[in-house]
Amino acid sequence: MSERPDQRLVRGTRARRTITRHAVDVASVEGLTGLSIGRLATDLGLSKSGVQALFGTKEALQLAAIDRAREEFVEAVVRPVLDVPPGVERLRALVESWIRYVETPLFPGGCFWVANIADFDSRPGPVRDALASDQEAWRAGLMAELRAAVDAGEIADLDTELAAFQIDAVLRAANTALRLGDTGAVAKVRRVLDGLLRH
């Protein structure tokens, strides 16, 4: 009996998710440049032609890994704080959620975007654009909470773009510090945040 088309679809979707999950792990440690269809096939004991059929090109595989990393990031970092009231409370929850994301860590190499933007920031193309757009969306989220905090009179008026830039910068620095074994950086992030959230 030949396999039904819907079963093939289910199997294809499952295989795709297994592969993208492994691709994210590899890319978080060795970078998206370390991804290749052959390498993933070997790692997962799949046929190279099967992986090739699912993704096509290396760039498509890299973009699929970014999509998958974003999906997991939203699920692990952003979604849990969406029911926290906007403003200072949600901003603090978001920052703590991000710290957990790199401390735990969700991906073995720490922040997926920090690991990869450094590689792609000088290489124009769809991969760089996808990484940059995610980072911009994250900063926009920080800005929205800062704006809500200012509007509600929770904190003194400030340049939300500048403050979001600073918060994002120290978070990324903390990710690198943690990878290098310097755990004191997390306390520094909290102190910078306290400094920005003064009334």
Add this chain to the structure above:
Amino acid sequence: MSERPDQRLVRGTRARRTITRHAVDVASVEGLTGLSIGRLATDLGLSKSGVQALFGTKEALQLAAIDRAREEFVEAVVRPVLDVPPGVERLRALVESWIRYVETPLFPGGCFWVANIADFDSRPGPVRDALASDQEAWRAGLMAELRAAVDAGEIADLDTELAAFQIDAVLRAANTALRLGDTGAVAKVRRVLDGLLRH
């Protein structure tokens, strides 16, 4: 007439410097992982065995590239400000010097350490140690100027370690922003510095 030993030495040193300079350029764009003895030989039209004889292993080549990048960084960024009086003036000069270093840029991929620490922060070993130690030395330099500024009463007392962490973090974020075409980050760095250097 066979070549005299001292001539061979001069040629070896010259070749080594040509190769490490190219290695730094490659590593600043594609990362130290993108370096290989074969690739550098091809790029520079040298024999692979000749490059092999000068460096031995890929790791030795990576460490030689870091040494060379550090040498050029000190020459371009640090040495020009050493005759500026310590404290606020030298700190500002150092930050402006760093901004020029990534704006110009000295290396085609921007900051050599930002480009490479992200790749190596999850891979223990001599390359990671060399990169981390350079970054620590840079932060220690920022701290020393902050301490001098506090001691001279130029600025209000502050946690110099925290302030150096913040300055370093926003500089690294500005490097990435510049690579992604966001030139506004430089003004943000200056505003963060102004905020930290209040009397």
